[in-house]
Structure formats: C-alpha cells, structure tokens
Amino acid sequence: MSAESNLHGSYAYTDTLKGVFYGPGSVKTALPKLLDMLGAKKALIVTGKSLFNKTDVVKTVESILRERDAYGATFHDIGEHAPVAGIRAGLQKFKDAGADVIVSVGGGSPVDASKAILYFLHQERGGAYVPQIAIPTTLSAAEYTVGAGYTNEEGQKVGVNAPELAPSGIILDAELTLATPERLWLSTGIRALDHAVENLYRPLLPPPIKHLCYAALADLFKYLPASKADPLDLEARQKLQIASWMSLWPLKLPKYSALGLSHLLGHKLGATYGIPHGITSCLTLASVVALKAETASKEDKEWLAGALFYLRKPSTGSLEGDIKQLSVEIQQLVDGLGLHSTLSQYKVPQNDVQTVADRAVGKEDPLFPKVVGLLESIYA
Structure with missing residues (x-):
C-alpha cells in the first residue's frame, strides 16, 4: 500500500x-x-x-x-x-x-x-x-x-x-x-467549491479534512443560490464564509501538496490573460471533474463519487457515472448563478490553447492531449 x-x-x-x-x-x-x-x-x-x-x-x-x-x-x-x-x-x-x-x-x-x-x-x-x-x-x-x-x-x-x-x-x-459585487462574491464561491472538490483528490490530505470538504460542498451548493436570491441575507453570507473556511482548512502537511488540475489551469490562465480567480474556477472545474472520471485512481474516484450523497443526489450506479453527474451538478450551479464563461469571452487566443496546456502539465505528460481537449471544450 x-x-x-x-x-x-x-x-x-x-x-x-x-x-x-x-x-x-x-x-x-x-x-x-x-x-x-x-x-x-x-x-x-x-x-x-x-x-x-x-x-x-x-x-x-x-x-x-x-x-x-x-x-x-x-x-x-x-x-x-x-x-x-x-x-x-x-x-x-x-x-x-x-x-x-x-x-x-x-x-x-x-x-x-x-x-x-x-x-x-x-x-x-x-x-x-x-x-x-x-x-x-x-x-x-x-x-x-x-x-x-x-x-x-x-x-x-x-x-x-x-x-x-x-x-x-x-x-x-x-x-x-455586503458591499462585495455580486459577480465577485458568487464567483469566488465557485473558487471555494474548487478548493473543496480538488481537496478530495489532493495527495497527503487526511480523511477528516476531506469530510469537511463534503460539508463545504453541501453548504456552497445550498447557500450560493440563496445569496444570489437575497443579497442582504446575512445568515447565508456567514454560512458561505464558514464553507469557504471548510473548503481549505488550515493544516500543516508533511510536504508540499498541490491542489489539482483546475487550480493549475486557473493559475496559468488568470495571470496571463487577466481572468479573475473565481472565474477561472467557473471555466475549468466542471470539465476537470469530468476528466477525473476517466483518469483518477480508484481511491480518488471513490472520494469524488461520494460527493453526490452530500448533495442529496442519487447514485448513478457506478463511480464513473457519479463523477460525471457531479460535473453536471457543478456546471448547473455555475450556470444558475449567471457565471457561465468561455475562454473566447476573455479573449484567450485559440492558438494559445496548446501553450496553456503545456505550461500546466507539459507536452510529455500523457494527460497533455486530454488537457488540450478540455481547454478547447471551454473555448466558445
């Protein structure tokens, strides 16, 4: 083991x-x-x-x-x-x-x-x-x-x-x-969701923290729409701040452990093309989760598939199906919050897609073609 x-x-x-x-x-x-x-x-x-x-x-x-x-x-x-x-x-x-x-x-x-x-x-x-x-x-x-x-x-x-x-x-x-602009508030909520999801397959993260991430997922799915519906709802806002805390609980790991591909792509896209942190998660997270249904280890798939229970959604009957359904739920949340985004919307040249993928994982990585395909799927 x-x-x-x-x-x-x-x-x-x-x-x-x-x-x-x-x-x-x-x-x-x-x-x-x-x-x-x-x-x-x-x-x-x-x-x-x-x-x-x-x-x-x-x-x-x-x-x-x-x-x-x-x-x-x-x-x-x-x-x-x-x-x-x-x-x-x-x-x-x-x-x-x-x-x-x-x-x-x-x-x-x-x-x-x-x-x-x-x-x-x-x-x-x-x-x-x-x-x-x-x-x-x-x-x-x-x-x-x-x-x-x-x-x-x-x-x-x-x-x-x-x-x-x-x-x-x-x-x-x-x-x-209360003074935070709605788009910034809601999109950084998707950033917190990105933390919670990617922590489910982050190396070295202990299981109790992953269960905190499940709780964060549940609250983010519940209170982000509530906050959009009533921007003055202080209870929803406070719940969201606590969910953000749970999504990236402070801890000391024995060695450095990066979050995952969604964050990696977000870092490459954000600084180079001036895309806000929250919006990069709106762009990449659902597609990265769908890719994990193909590429993740069995243990990581089990953690991802387990999220459906906390979202009170029925299992599809397979790990891969559950992960794909989680991807669908994430995209529906993003769209429902009015945060659907594309790379073309942020003026990322289509010719740069391979460059971004190369900076994220490297051309020699077996995942490279799939990352290129992922970026092309969110281009327009």
Missing part, C-alpha cells in the same frame, strides 16, 4: 494561526482582541482600490484601529493577481508607517499581496516574520494558506511559501461582505 494512501498520514494545525473569529459585526471586538494577542502596536491596512474608493468597509476597519491608536496607514494600490510593483510599493509603505502588523481587507489579492510583502520584508530583515490579520470580503479562501502568488514583471504567476506567512488571525464578518 502506498505511503500516501488515505490509511497513512498525519495532521497538524498551522503554527501561525492564533484564531478565526466569525459572525456578523464581529470585526469590532475581534480586531482589538487579535491586536492584543499579537502584541501589535501599529497596523498597515492593505486593500484594493475598489473596496477603498467605493465602499465604507476600509473606513470601518480604520476607525477601529484609530480607537486603539493602532492605525499606521492604508495602502490600496493592489491590483488583481497582485502585480509585483504593487508589492514593492506596499513594502515601502509598511516601512514608512512604522508598522508591525498588516491588516489585509478584501479578496485573495490583498491577502496574497500582504504575504508577499511580509516575505520580502523578511528577506531584507531576517528574524521573526511580521504577522498578518486577514479580513476577507470574498470567498476565495487565500487567508487559509501558507503560500502566496503574485505576478512578476513578465506577467507570469510566481509564488512564495513559508509556514509563517499564514495569517495569524482571520475575521469572518458577513456584514463587511
């Missing part, structure tokens, strides 16, 4: 994370509590332009910090996919503010950019890593990982990785998500 079988493994929580606080309105009490836990005196807020300019969310966080005399500055020049120029500018802002903690507010880009800023700072100064408190307003779940992706000068997605880069505190306050 393989040493990476589900019957062998280990589990540990991340060393860095001090606490996840959740509930509508929780930022008012949780942020001061986390500052005390970390002994932090001066914060740099890292956020995006839209959240800063078009909502009161950042002002709410600023006012809490000002009451504690812990406000240093706000940096909002973070673009989608975290371009490296913004990271360098954020690092300088951190130094100028005399900050000793970053409070990231927004989606995956501010969270990942904050990790990258702290990584670059550590490269310069050494010593202990400076902590981050993450206040997410989307469902992308970047706050639960130890790695960060950013876009280099050539437009390629690159990454940094260290256990200490995981945020030290996370605040899930559904009230702060």
